[in-house]
Amino acid sequence: MIELKGRKIYKGFAKGKALVSSEPISFYGGVDPETGIVKEENHPLEGKKITDKILVFPKGKGSTVGSYILYWMASIGTAPAAIINQETETIVAVGAIIGEIPCVDKIDISKIKNGDILEVDASNGAVRIYNE
Amino acid sequence: MELTVEEKEMLEGKQGRAVQKAMEILVTLGEIYNANKMVKVRSVQISGVSYANLGSPGLDFLRKLSEDGKVRVLTTLNPAGMDLEEWEKLGIPKDFAEKQLEVIDAFKAMGIITTATCTPYLVGNVPHYGDHVAWAESSAVAFANSVIGARTNREGGPSALAAALTGRTPMYGLHLEENRVPEVTVNFEGKLRNIFEFGVLGKAIAEKTKGKIVYIRGIEKASVDELKSFGASLATYAGIGIYHMENITPEAIKYEPPKNNLYLSQDDINSQLDSLRDENVEEIDFVTIGCPHASLEEIIKIADMLQGKKVTKEFWITTSRPIKTIADKVGLTKIIEEAGAKIAADTCCVVAPIKGRFKAMATNSAKACYYAKARNNFKVRIMSFEETVMEALK
Numbered sequence: 281m282i283e284l285k286g287r288k289i290y291k292g293f294a295k296g297k298a299l300v301s302s303e304p305i306s307f308y309g310g311v312d313p314e315t316g317i318v319k320e321e322n323h324p325l326e327g328k329k330i331t332d333k334i335l336v337f338p339k340g341k342g343s344t345v346g347s348y349i350l351y352w353m354a355s356i357g358t359a360p361a362a363i364i365n366q367e368t369e370t371i372v373a374v375g376a377i378i379g380e381i382p383c384v385d386k387i388d389i390s391k392i393k394n395g396d397i398l399e400v401d402a403s404n405g406a407v408r409i410y411n412e
Numbered sequence: 413m414e415l416t417v418e419e420k421e422m423l424e425g426k427q428g429r430a431v432q433k434a435m436e437i438l439v440t441l442g443e444i445y446n447a448n449k450m451v452k453v454r455s456v457q458i459s460g461v462s463y464a465n466l467g468s469p470g471l472d473f474l475r476k477l478s479e480d481g482k483v484r485v486l487t488t489l490n491p492a493g494m495d496l497e498e499w500e501k502l503g504i505p506k507d508f509a510e511k512q513l514e515v516i517d518a519f520k521a522m523g524i525i526t527t528a529t530c531t532p533y534l535v536g537n538v539p540h541y542g543d544h545v546a547w548a549e550s551s552a553v554a555f556a557n558s559v560i561g562a563r564t565n566r567e568g569g570p571s572a573l574a575a576a577l578t579g580r581t582p583m584y585g586l587h588l589e590e591n592r593v594p595e596v597t598v599n600f601e602g603k604l605r606n607i608f609e610f611g612v613l614g615k616a617i618a619e620k621t622k623g624k625i626v627y628i629r630g631i632e633k634a635s636v637d638e639l640k641s642f643g644a645s646l647a648t649y650a651g652i653g654i655y656h657m658e659n660i661t662p663e664a665i666k667y668e669p670p671k672n673n674l675y676l677s678q679d680d681i682n683s684q685l686d687s688l689r690d691e692n693v694e695e696i697d698f699v700t701i702g703c704p705h706a707s708l709e710e711i712i713k714i715a716d717m718l719q720g721k722k723v724t725k726e727f728w729i730t731t732s733r734p735i736k737t738i739a740d741k742v743g744l745t746k747i748i749e750e751a752g753a754k755i756a757a758d759t760c761c762v763v764a765p766i767k768g769r770f771k772a773m774a775t776n777s778a779k780a781c782y783y784a785k786a787r788n789n790f791k792v793r794i795m796s797f798e799e800t801v802m803e804a805l806k
Contacts (some may be wrong), residue, residue: 285604287443289440289444290436290440296700298711313469329732333631344459344569344570345460345465345466345569346547347471347569347570348466348467348469348470348473348566348569348570349469351469351473352467352468352469352470355472368444370441370444370568370571371435371445371568371608373441373444374440374568374570374571377433377436377437377440378433378437378473378570382416385525390665390776
């Protein structure tokens with residue numbers, strides 16, 4: 281087990297499989313809130329479902345309406361189980377708070393690989409990686 | 413981040429759930445951007461009002477906050493997706509209208525003044541020099557910071573609402589003197605002949621300075637309408653919230669022009685005009701003035717030009733409810749409507765659900781051109797105020 285220490289953006293605890301994007305994500309326009317599938321063309325996660333995953337990406341981008349999209353997904357059960365960022369910005373921070381999605385930033389996300397089993401202890405700003 | 417006793421109570425939920433959620437947002441943003449405290453705000457302007465942008469989750473969120481949330485300072489709204497009284501006149505579908513009115517009701521329940529306009533500074537939400545405010549709406553942010561000398565960051569919908577519910581915003585960014593300093597001097601060597609060219613200049617500067625704070629020299633005089641148009645365009649194309657204009661904006665006098673110089677001429681204006689005039693526009697079927705919302709002076713001018721004439725195209729003049737009310741009272745609305753044009757209050761061509769309804773738009777606004785292309789796939793032709801009115805009559 282490896283533990284990475286970061287900063288709490290929104291509290292909570294989650295365990296699940298990592299889905300890692302090397303590119304920023306725009307939730308408004310870039311993700312279908314009904315299905316949880318990334319639809320931005322040529323995005324590294326295009327076609328991937330983010331629901332219940334530990335979603336790992338550098339930061340958010342695009343319209344501030346994206347915060348409401350995260351809230352929407354959380355309210356219908358299509359949101360990620362937790363969010364890990366290099367640097368969280370306003371859109372994702374506000375989305376995580378209003379959608380009550382555990383969120384941690386200031387994590388070296390290059391240490392996390394797709395499919396890693398992660399434990400996100402957001403209240404303590406900690407991410408634990410369990411590889412076999 | 414250092415919080416007062418009252419702010420801590422807010423964060424702990426002692427002042428209700430809506431206030432707690434609001435404080436969580438503000439404290440988190442404060443920590444992300446290294447604020448060391450909160451600052452009290454004089455007023456708030458909220459974006460994210462059109463149902464076209466909020467959708468049912470946004471409405472749901474607002475309803476929950478309105479259960480126990482009340483604003484603590486003067487708070488106004490951005491344009492909605494329709495005229496809140498005469499939406500049928502604009503051809504807005506009934507199901508959209510019902511949802512839009514529910515959004516407005518949720519805001520009203522929180523004590524928000526539901527004047528839906530991007531020009532709050534023309535209708536009663538007017539900060540003074542040095543006031544801290546929390547405003548969303550990029551063009552109003554540019555106006556407040558630059559023309560008035562008030563201080564606000566570029567807020568989004570939820571962060572502005574959070575400021576309204578607590579009366580506070582985290583002290584970072586443009587609230588601090590050191591982040592308002594110009595970085596590049598723009599020397600304009602041409603002559604602006606018309607209001608709309610201020611908007612075009614805004615786009616030209618935006619593209620050359622890429623988000624830097626500019627100190628502009630070479631503009632002799634500028635009216636409120638001209639600065640409204642300029643700031644809207646600069647904010648849309650550069651994403652910045654403040655500029656300084658020598659001898660025109662109040663904080664310019666504090667600074668020496670930055671040593672990093674950029675020169676713009678009439679040629680730059682002309683090439684920008686080309687970029688805002690699409691080729692192969694066969695027929696303009698939509699004409700609009702009022703982005704940002706038309707002032708009383710602009711409405712008087714339009715009424716003068718339309719008196720006794722008939723328009724041949726769909727022509728929207730978008731403005732705020734208070735300005736429309738004055739136009740109603742003094743007979744301007746009657747003149748405009750008898751000519752077949754429409755004064756639409758509370759909304760604008762950027763946020764109304766009009767995708768697919770029109771093919772090509774004529775306007776005097778560089779900002780409207782951007783959104784007409786990006787959101788609605790319209791072809792655009794920018795022209796002067798007078799030419800735009802003439803286009804509707806042609």
